[in-house]
Amino acid sequence: MGTKIYDCISRIAERIIENKDYLTDLDREIGDADHGVNMARGFQAVLEKVPRDSDDVGAVLKKTGMTLLSTVGGASGPLYGTAFMEAGKVAAGKEALTTGDVPAIMNAVIEGIQKRGKAVRGEKTMLDALIPALEAYTEQLEAGSDLSGAMDAACAAARDGVEFTKTIRATKGRASYLGDRSIGHQDPGATSATLIMEAVRDFLRG
């Protein structure tokens, strides 16, 4: 057998853990300085608890979500926990994912985060990276691009989304207490969402 879904999850976990201090520093500017610490703790637990040899993509994604729920500790726990669990529902029973599964999964992730966080695009959250990423991915696929090209476009759009969060005011979460003082800072959640997408892209590149 070739690669396992665990290998992809572990790439995500490593990327988050490597960026622990960076994410926490971003969160110190406009939040409670715990995003990196919380995310790293959650993904460390994911590395330990998610089965390495399973071919059941849906089950592994669900287990990742459940683990994040109970180990992250901040709002990103329910948000990313819900995101991975929703992704797991789309991938239920699958042993492999196709180019066409990606938008369905991203859509489920976005809807899960919107519902859990009661947020929409433009509120300086992870949605400001994820929604443009899905749009760019879909656009590229329709234009005849392959998986690699579509993922590159999605990651570039997510990065642009992170830049965009610098220009807007936070209306959700701890940063909303800062009002206009949140302008000028990039959103830690949009940043971690982008890091996750980039880790998946790099994993797919091999």
Next chain:
Amino acid sequence: MVGIVIVSHSCKIAEGVCDLALQMASDYKKMIPAGGLEDGSLGTDPMRILDAVRSANDGDGVAIFVDLGSGIMSAETAIDLLDGEFPARIADAPLVEGAVVAVIEAATGASLEEVIQAAENARGEEKL
């Protein structure tokens, strides 16, 4: 009897609110704290909240009190995970005052709706 769960980022806050509220009804056994993470650090954990909600349920449902931020989102996640097993609701009420009022109501056999309503009424109480 309606159960009560106290959710806080801090284990000490959750336990302290329970101690304080139970002064009003020392025989009431269905008030469960769900504070902090399993390792004792600050944070909220939907799975820990879910366990507390199940322990607090006596068949008549559970009223949940939350502190702030992710406490609310984690409690909502716990309710979703409960998947309608029994009624559980978050009270839109101040944590301490709401919990005190709720214990008194729950201990006298009020319904979940009545417990939530009484706690939410505590929101309008002026301190000065």
